[in-house]
Amino acid sequence: MPSDISTYNFPTKIRFGPGSRHELTTELSILGMQRPLVVTDRDVAKLPWFSTIEDTLTDMPSATFRGVWGNPVVSQVTAGLEAYHHHQADGIVAVGGGAPMDVAKAIALMAHHPGHLFDYEDGASTRSIDQPIPSIVAIPTTAGTGSEVGRSAVISDDETHGKKIVFDPQLLPQVVLADPELLLGLPAKITAATGMDALTHLIEAFLAKGQNPLCDGIALEGIYLVSQHLKDCVDFAQKRAEIDQAAHLRARAGMLNASMMGAIAFQKGLGVTHSCAHALSTICDTHHGLANGIMLPAAMRFNLAAEPERFLRMARVVKPGAQSGQELIDWILSLSNSIGIPMSLKALGVSAETVDQLVSIAINDVCHPLNPRPVTKDDFYAIYRDALAA
Numbered sequence: 001m002p003s004d005i006s007t008y009n010f011p012t013k014i015r016f017g018p019g020s021r022h023e024l025t026t027e028l029s030i031l032g033m034q035r036p037l038v039v040t041d042r043d044v045a046k047l048p049w050f051s052t053i054e055d056t057l058t059d060m061p062s063a064t065f066r067g068v069w070g071n072p073v074v075s076q077v078t079a080g081l082e083a084y085h086h087h088q089a090d091g092i093v094a095v096g097g098g099a100p101m102d103v104a105k106a107i108a109l110m111a112h113h114p115g116h117l118f119d120y121e122d123g124a125s126t127r128s129i130d131q132p133i134p135s136i137v138a139i140p141t142t143a144g145t146g147s148e149v150g151r152s153a154v155i156s157d158d159e160t161h162g163k164k165i166v167f168d169p170q171l172l173p174q175v176v177l178a179d180p181e182l183l184l185g186l187p188a189k190i191t192a193a194t195g196m197d198a199l200t201h202l203i204e205a206f207l208a209k210g211q212n213p214l215c216d217g218i219a220l221e222g223i224y225l226v227s228q229h230l231k232d233c234v235d236f237a238q239k240r241a242e243i244d245q246a247a248h249l250r251a252r253a254g255m256l257n258a259s260m261m262g263a264i265a266f267q268k269g270l271g272v273t274h275s276c277a278h279a280l281s282t283i284c285d286t287h288h289g290l291a292n293g294i295m296l297p298a299a300m301r302f303n304l305a306a307e308p309e310r311f312l313r314m315a316r317v318v319k320p321g322a323q324s325g326q327e328l329i330d331w332i333l334s335l336s337n338s339i340g341i342p343m344s345l346k347a348l349g350v351s352a353e354t355v356d357q358l359v360s361i362a363i364n365d366v367c368h369p370l371n372p373r374p375v376t377k378d379d380f381y382a383i384y385r386d387a388l389a390a
């Protein structure tokens with residue numbers, strides 16, 4: 001394929017709005033799914049509204065797998081796959097944040113494919129994805145990864161915590177029921193960390209190498225939505241602001257859209273922030289969004305000189321009179337500060353000695369080759385030290 005031809009992909013059916021979760025059975029019957037396996041996080045399964053989703057499925061044989069928690073690992077996929085076959089399921093309803101979405105995709109992949117999940121690692125596969133993959137209906141309950149509109153799953157090895165990505169267009173959920181009511185009870189810390197993940201996707205996608213003006217437009221509007229709604233979501237979650245239910249729902253809806261827009265935009269690519277964050281999750285088991293939130297300012301200080309014009313365009317989205325790209329970084333710092341994201345890696349217990357391990361993982365990560373400025377080993381040291389000194 002000539003290198004100046006790009007691919008634009010926006011195929012997901014999204015039913016967006018308060019109460020859209022009630023359309024589950026309608027969407028399942030359109031898909032012809034008759035024996036769904038619900039895949040969810042063990043904490044999500046305890047939430048009061050979760051049983052109402054199970055209740056809507058009483059007219060058909062359904063089963064629930066609740067064995068997902070933390071950063072998703074292979075053993076969770078294996079247990080979920082067993083539940084899938086035991087139920088003789090013909091599709092999956094994924095309910096939750098990024099972890100259950102990714103586990104659901106991995107179960108769907110392995111439903112009709114032999115061997116080990118990592119045999120299908122993107123870019124290093126030893127087996128081909130040549131069998132049908134069952135349909136997934138996704139019901140997101142966080143606004144961060146946007147995994148519900150993505151074609152990949154990130155799963156870690158149980159022992160080494162090394163992350164591997166599996167990718168296939170058929171892993172994209174067929175339908176997303178995006179219902180902001182499900183986010184009203186999200187705790188402040190998770191709201192802040194997942195929101196910073198969404199923001200990082202949007203900024204890194206806009207800066208990533210390559211031509212995709214559709215993604216660029218989506219990224220800029222997504223950054224605007226974060227600037228309008230993330231702090232409000234955290235304030236409502238902390239009950240610092242007087243609870244106005246309608247305003248809270250509007251803010252959650254804004255972030256739910258921003259999160260999906262980030263994941264749609266990053267089909268263009270991500271960058272150095274994600275490479276740094278992936279290493280932090282591997283070594284320190286840091287929450288992915290929190291890791292991005294802490295690394296974003298240092299990573300953007302590194303990138304600013306490479307793309308001053310693009311930084312200025314983003315700065316003008318969050319501050320219309322902005323005169324320089326630096327004002328975007330200033331805005332990120334002030335947003336982070338206002339929602340409780342730590343300024344320094346010290347908050348994670350990272351020391352100068354840890355940096356060696358972090359760099360050795362980050363340099364091999366798949367995200368930074370699309371960063372607008374090439375990143376060397378020395379650059380990774382400089383970025384981590386900058387984030388440590390902040």
Ligand SMILES: [Zn+2]
Pocket residue numbers: 145197200201274288292
């Ligand atoms: Zn991310």
